[in-house]
Amino acid sequence: MSPSLRVLVADDELLARKRLSRLLAAFPDVEVCGEAADGEAVLSAVRAGGVDVVLLDIHMPGLSGLDALALMPEGRPRVILCTAHAEHAVEAFDHGAVDYVLKPVEPARLQKALERARSRLEPAPRDSAKAEPPATERPSSTPPAKGLARLPIPTRQGIVLVDPETISHAALEDELVTVFTGQGDYLTDFTLNELAEKLPPERFHRVHRRALLNLSHVTRLEPLETGGYLARTARGHTVEVSRQSARELRRMLGLRKSAEDEG
Template identity: 80%
Template sequence: MNPTLRILIADDELVARKRLTRLLAAFPDVTVCGEAADGEAVLEQVRAGGVDVVLLDIHMPGLSGMDALALLPAGGPQVIFVTAHADHAVEAFEHGAVDYVLKPVEASRLQKALERVRARLASRTPEPAKGPATEQAARPLARLPIPTRQGIVLVDPGTISHATLEDELVTVFTTQGDFLTDFTLQELVDRLPTEGFYRVHRRALLNLAHVTRLEPLETGGYLARTARGHTVEVSRQSARELRRMLGLRRGTEEDPGA
C-alpha cells in the first residue's frame, strides 16, 4: 500500500481548484490538505508543514508559481505545475519540477504525474536495513557524496557555502575547495539538510550559515557575501522571503552574521 500523498492545490481560479479537487477525490492514497490562491499562501502553507506535493499554477497574483517554486525550502514538497501555458516547461524542469501538466487536466495525465512523484520520493527514501545494523543505516549520511569528473568527493554539508549553475554545470563551493559536479541544483536541494540551505536564485543555492553580509541591489534583491569572499545574487523574490525570515523590514540593511 502506497503512503498517502498530502496535496496542496494552488491556483488563483476557484473553478480550477474545484476541478483538481474533484479529480483527486477519485485517486487512492491521496488527500487534499489545502488550497492557495497565490504564491504567498503557498509558502505559508508549506512552512506550516504537512504538504508532500503542490499542484502549482504559473500565473497567480503577487508571486508567480515559478517564483514560489524558487522560494520553497530545500527538501520541501514535490511540485507539479498545472497550467494553461506551455511556454514555461523548460524553466519549470530546470527549477526541479516533477512534471508539467497542461489544462484542461485529464485524470489519466494527473495520475501519471503523481506516479512520477512517488517514483522520485521512493528514490530519496532508502529501504530500512534489517538486523542489528538497522539503527545505524537509518541515520542520515554525515557526508554528501558529490559526483565529479575526478571521482566521488565526500563533503560535510556544513562546509558548503553555496552552489551555482553556469553553462549548464553546477559548481559546489566549500571551505575545502570548489567542485564541478554533474548534479543539478535541484538534486543538491533534495540531498542537503532542509535547515540553512535556500534556493535564492534559479541559478544559485545558498547556505546562510556562511553569509557575512547581504548588500541591497537596485533590483530589490541582494548580493550575498560569504566568509570566503564569494558573492551570490539573491533574487528579488528570495530577498523578500529572507527579510521575512530574518525579521527585517524592507530596505533594512543587516549583517546576518552579526
C-alpha cells in the same frame, strides 16, 4: 501499502481548484491537504509542513507559481506545474519542478505526474522532527559523484544501467529529458543539470539550454547562421549548439577563432 500523498492544490481560480480536487479524490492513495489561491499562501502552507506535493498554477496574483517555486525552502515538497501555458516548461524544470502538466488536466496525465512525484520523495518518516537521517537515499535525490560508472535510468521494465560512453546526448523534448544511447533511447526524470552532475565532465558538455552532448559521438559540426552549430551524431541525430557554446567548443578543439570570438 504506500502512505497517502498529501497534496496542496494551488490555483487562483476557484473552479480550477475544485476540478483538481475532484480528480484527486478518485485516487485512493492521495489526500488533498489544502488549497491556495496565490503564491504567498502556497509558501505559508509549505512552511507549515504536512505537504508532500504541490499542484501549482503559474499565473497567480502577486507571486507567480514560478516565483513561489524558487522561494520554497530546502526540503520542499515535490512540485507539479499545472498550467495552460507551455512556454514556461524549461524554466520550471530548471527550478526543480518534477513535472509540467498542461490544462485541461486529464486524469491519466495527472496520475502519471503524481507517480513521478511519489518516486522522487525521500523515504523519510512523517514526523521529520523525530526522524533519523536516512541510511541511504534514492538515486534521483542526491547526485552521485561525477564520472558515474553506470547511469541508472528507471523504466517500466526496471532500472536500466547505462554505460555513459554509449550516451551520445540528452535532450529536453516537450516536458521530459530523453537520453540517447547506442542501445536505445530512454525517457528519464533526471533534469539536464542532474545528468551533467552524474556524467563525466570531460566528455559531456551543456551545449544548449535543452541539450547535453557527448563529443565522442559527434561526426560533424555544421555552422548555423546564428553563430552556433548543428552537431550530427554517428546515429544520425542532430543537436543544436548555441552560439556561446560554439565559442567554447572552438577553444576546446583548438579551432581558429571567428570574428565573433575576437569581438
